[in-house]
Amino acid sequence: MLNYIIRRVLYAIPILIGVNLITFTLFFVVNSPDDMARMQLGIKRVTPEAITKWKQERGYDKPLMFNDAVEGTEKFTRTIFFEKSVAMFAFDFGRADDGRDIAHEIKTRMLPSLAIALPVFLLGLFVYIFFALTMVFFRATYVDFWGVVLCVALMSISSLFYIIGGQFLISKMWHLVPISGYGSGWNAAKFLVLPVIIGVISGAGASTRWYRTIFLEEMGKDYVRTARAKGLSESLVLFRHVLRNAMIPILTGAVVLIPLLFLGSLIAESFFGIPGLGSYTIDAINSQDFAVVRAMVFLGSLLYIIGLILTDISYTLVDPRVRLE
Amino acid sequence: MSFKPIILWTDALVYLLVIVIIAFVWYVRRNEYLLAPWRRVGHSASGMAALTVLTFFIAIGLLDTVHIRPAIENSNGSSGEKAYSVEVLSLLDIIATPLRTRVEKTYSAPFAAFLYTKETAELPDGRQIREFPRLQFGGAHLQNPETELAADVAWKAGVGGGLGLLLWGLVVVSLTGLLANRRDEKFLSAFSAIWRGSTQVPWNAICITLALLLLFCGAALALSGSYHIFGTDKVGQDVFYQSLKSIRTGLVIGTLTTLMMLPFALLLGITAGYFRGWVDDAIQYLYTTLSSIPSVLLIAATVLMMQVYIESRPELFDTIAARADLRLLFLCIILGVTSWTGLCRLLRGETLKLREMEYIQAAHAFGVSHWRIISRHILPNVMHIVLIATVMDFSGLVLAEAVLSYVGVGVDPSMISFGTMINAARLEMAREPMVWWALLAAFSFMFALVLSANLFADAVQNAFDPRARTLSAKAIILRRRRHEENPQAQSVSPTVEGSSKP
Numbered sequence: 001m002l003n004y005i006i007r008r009v010l011y012a013i014p015i016l017i018g019v020n021l022i023t024f025t026l027f028f029v030v031n032s033p034d035d036m037a038r039m040q041l042g043i044k045r046v047t048p049e050a051i052t053k054w055k056q057e058r059g060y061d062k063p064l065m066f067n068d069a070v071e072g073t074e075k076f077t078r079t080i081f082f083e084k085s086v087a088m089f090a091f092d093f094g095r096a097d098d099g100r101d102i103a104h105e106i107k108t109r110m111l112p113s114l115a116i117a118l119p120v121f122l123l124g125l126f127v128y129i130f131f132a133l134t135m136v137f138f139r140a141t142y143v144d145f146w147g148v149v150l151c152v153a154l155m156s157i158s159s160l161f162y163i164i165g166g167q168f169l170i171s172k173m174w175h176l177v178p179i180s181g182y183g184s185g186w187n188a189a190k191f192l193v194l195p196v197i198i199g200v201i202s203g204a205g206a207s208t209r210w211y212r213t214i215f216l217e218e219m220g221k222d223y224v225r226t227a228r229a230k231g232l233s234e235s236l237v238l239f240r241h242v243l244r245n246a247m248i249p250i251l252t253g254a255v256v257l258i259p260l261l262f263l264g265s266l267i268a269e270s271f272f273g274i275p276g277l278g279s280y281t282i283d284a285i286n287s288q289d290f291a292v293v294r295a296m297v298f299l300g301s302l303l304y305i306i307g308l309i310l311t312d313i314s315y316t317l318v319d320p321r322v323r324l325e
Numbered sequence: 326m327s328f329k330p331i332i333l334w335t336d337a338l339v340y341l342l343v344i345v346i347i348a349f350v351w352y353v354r355r356n357e358y359l360l361a362p363w364r365r366v367g368h369s370a371s372g373m374a375a376l377t378v379l380t381f382f383i384a385i386g387l388l389d390t391v392h393i394r395p396a397i398e399n400s401n402g403s404s405g406e407k408a409y410s411v412e413v414l415s416l417l418d419i420i421a422t423p424l425r426t427r428v429e430k431t432y433s434a435p436f437a438a439f440l441y442t443k444e445t446a447e448l449p450d451g452r453q454i455r456e457f458p459r460l461q462f463g464g465a466h467l468q469n470p471e472t473e474l475a476a477d478v479a480w481k482a483g484v485g486g487g488l489g490l491l492l493w494g495l496v497v498v499s500l501t502g503l504l505a506n507r508r509d510e511k512f513l514s515a516f517s518a519i520w521r522g523s524t525q526v527p528w529n530a531i532c533i534t535l536a537l538l539l540l541f542c543g544a545a546l547a548l549s550g551s552y553h554i555f556g557t558d559k560v561g562q563d564v565f566y567q568s569l570k571s572i573r574t575g576l577v578i579g580t581l582t583t584l585m586m587l588p589f590a591l592l593l594g595i596t597a598g599y600f601r602g603w604v605d606d607a608i609q610y611l612y613t614t615l616s617s618i619p620s621v622l623l624i625a626a627t628v629l630m631m632q633v634y635i636e637s638r639p640e641l642f643d644t645i646a647a648r649a650d651l652r653l654l655f656l657c658i659i660l661g662v663t664s665w666t667g668l669c670r671l672l673r674g675e676t677l678k679l680r681e682m683e684y685i686q687a688a689h690a691f692g693v694s695h696w697r698i699i700s701r702h703i704l705p706n707v708m709h710i711v712l713i714a715t716v717m718d719f720s721g722l723v724l725a726e727a728v729l730s731y732v733g734v735g736v737d738p739s740m741i742s743f744g745t746m747i748n749a750a751r752l753e754m755a756r757e758p759m760v761w762w763a764l765l766a767a768f769s770f771m772f773a774l775v776l777s778a779n780l781f782a783d784a785v786q787n788a789f790d791p792r793a794r795t796l797s798a799k800a801i802i803l804r805r806r807r808h809e810e811n812p813q814a815q816s817v818s819p820t821v822e823g824s825s826k827p
Contacts, residue, residue: 014610015610015613015614015617018610018611018614019614019617019618022614022615022618023626026626026627026630027626027630030630030634031630031633031634031637035633035634035637036633038636038637039632039633039636039637140802140804141802142802144802145802152776152779152780152783153776155720155775155779156720156772156775156776156779157768157772157775158724158727158728158743158747158768158771158775159724159728160727160728160731160747160751161747161764161768164747164751164754164764167754168754168759217792260619263619266621266728266732267728267731267732281622281625282732282733285625285629285732285733285734286733288629288632290629293622293625293626293629294626296622297618297619297622297623297626300618300619300622301617301618301619304617304618304619305617308617
């Protein structure tokens with residue numbers, strides 16, 4: 001088992017290097033730092049001195065890959081590639097445009113992101129499975145049919161409208177919870193209710209439908225027929241046999257998302273004014289803070305890769321048929 | 326009026342897409358085995374109703390694709406050559422000229438005759454009062470809007486809707502005549518067959534959808550002549566016009582992205598599955614790496630970089646429309662490049678399976694070249710996956726556009742789209758009373774577009790994917806009902822073909 005985990009982790013390294021190369025190409029090769037400086041300082045009235053100063057402040061004034069001006073190993077280390085891209089492996093993300101340390105910002109903002117994303121994830125999983133099971137239990141009736149219709153309708157609404165509608169109804173009309181904001185400690189709870197509910201509802205259509213398909217596929221298998229032939233009641237078949245087997249694809253599909261929960265949700269966080277990583281990213285995009293976006297791309301893929309590794313491990317734990325080679 | 330036709334980048338690609346689709350339809354019609362699954366699509370009531378709605382959207386989108394630059398009236402008349410306006414208009418703009426040019430001062434509610442904000446007006450005797458001024462165009466023909474407005478709106482809606490229904494009646498009559506002619510029946514029996522739903526193609530569902538659509542279109546057309554039926558936005562532009570313009574943006578993003586994605590997915594997916602070995606490893610590495618970057622972040626990063634590129638090269642574009650259009654194209658390319666990995670993975674898996682089949686082995690034994698095997702034997706057999714993925718992706722892309730525009734990495738701010746509409750309206754949420762109409766318009770148009778796209782995609786998936794067919798709710802109900810009626814009968818797939826002749 002340990003061997004397997006080590007091998008999986010080693011597999012991840014070339015992928016991370018690839019991600020790093022992609023972001024490096026995107027941010028420094030497609031457009032030169034001069035272009036970025038001009039974009040940020042305003043296109044028309046920009047002096048060469050201002051550009052040089054901008055580049056110097058951010059450490060973009062070095063050669064891309066190879067520095068001829070210095071000696072020894074510094075030829076490679078005193079370059080943009082080494083200082084900006086390779087350093088990310090050591091979680092050294094540099095400073096944002098407002099001068100703050102990005103790594104520190106990420107650390108403090110992870111918790112609020114998690115405070116929304118985790119309840120949405122857990123509650124969502126529970127609610128979607130519950131509804132999917134209900135639809136499967138009442139399959140071949142109009143409960144199932146209208147359930148699917150409702151799912152398709154829910155899928156067809158943009159997530160922006162869920163948030164706008166939820167804020168309008170619950171906060172503005174009924175004054176149940178504050179529209180947006182965030183507090184510390186337990187004070188945060190009242191700010192979190194609305195985003196969590198909306199998060200669960202906006203994902204309901206697609207997920208419930210997907211789980212329903214998984215359950216129905218499982219229902220067609222031979223062991224289900226055997227269970228029925230033994231004379232087990234339909235609900236026993238469904239809840240004891242089908243549910244447990246269908247949990248394998250559902251859980252392993254969900255595990256990959258767990259590390260990504262740290263990133264939070266871009267839209268929800270900015271709508272509800274929650275100081276998490278999602279709103280951090282949006283602010284960075286709007287103010288064109290390239291360093292922060294680059295850091296977030298790297299962090300996002302790192303978390304996704306961790307998720308993939310966890311998925312593989314959870315497969316071997318949950319499903320005894322999967323053998324480690 | 327003289328004009329100069331303009332073909333923007335996305336226009337050219339849309340024309341290309343239309344040609345490809347026409348060629349595809351022509352090719353499918355000649356091959357019965359290709360036609361069979363499409364017949365199943367044609368027999369799905371929800372799918373065909375959705376297609377009717379989609380046709381309307383596509384027609385509006387196509388009208389909005391033909392772009393021209395009108396000539397400017399030369400007042401000095403000295404120079405010989407014509408000058409063309411920098412404003413690029415589409416056919417839809419020209420048809421909807423009244424909607425486009427009747428710009429109010431600022432916000433006004435749907436069907437309002439007064440502005441939404443108070444203004445200081447001077448009375449004849451010199452006193453100043455604060456009041457809601459009359460709109461310049463909305464309801465301008467009314468003498469006394471407080472009393473006349475409701476009746477006038479109802480009357481105009483009634484007339485428009487009535488005309489719409491009249492047109493619908495004509496369509497239904499000619500359709501029935503056509504069917505009666507084709508099936509060699511009497512007119513009345515064809516008519517009752519349509520309404521009983523005993524035709525193979527669910528004409529009754531299509532007719533009902535068409536009735537609703539024409540009713541809405543007729544009323545909207547009649548009313549939009551003298552009112553702003555969805556109100557006006559901050560700078561006084563008609564929201565109904567904006568909703569119509571947004572349709573093209575949504576359609577272009579939904580379709581062109583797929584067009585951009587297909588070459589990557591097809592080429593890489595099939596080569597990986599077919600050649601295996603190091604080619605497979607390299608391609609797998611490529612798509613694992615790309616797909617491990619969360620897509621929103623990758624799109625955001627790429628769009629930021631594209632903005633830098635476009636901003637630093639202003640000399641490339643002669644009109645604002647050309648710049649916005651190129652941004653839209655870039656957005657499609659970026660979405661395509663970031664989203665081909667899923668389809669690529671599916672195609673690789675299917676090709677891995679196919680290449681072990683006997684007929685491929687036989688082709689090898691006969692010495693058929695690799696590329697010929699791929700193009701003749703593998704490609705046609707993975708096309709159903711491509712088709713399903715294409716239609717399934719469409720609605721997601723339309724929704725993604727709105728989110729991306731909100732994040733600030735979507736279409737050009739000067740381009741009207743659902744995303745920019747929502748974005749502008751969102752800022753006015755806090756106003757009291759609320760400015761809700763732009764949100765309502767964006768919501769209803771988007772919902773209609775995405776819902777019909779989803780329903781059509783489901784019909785296509787059910788027809789092409791045998792696994793999905795057995796799982797659809799309706800199929801299960803039908804199967805059980807048939808089973809109860811006739812327990813001895815083998816359970817037959819509910820969508821088995823009758824021997825229908827078109």
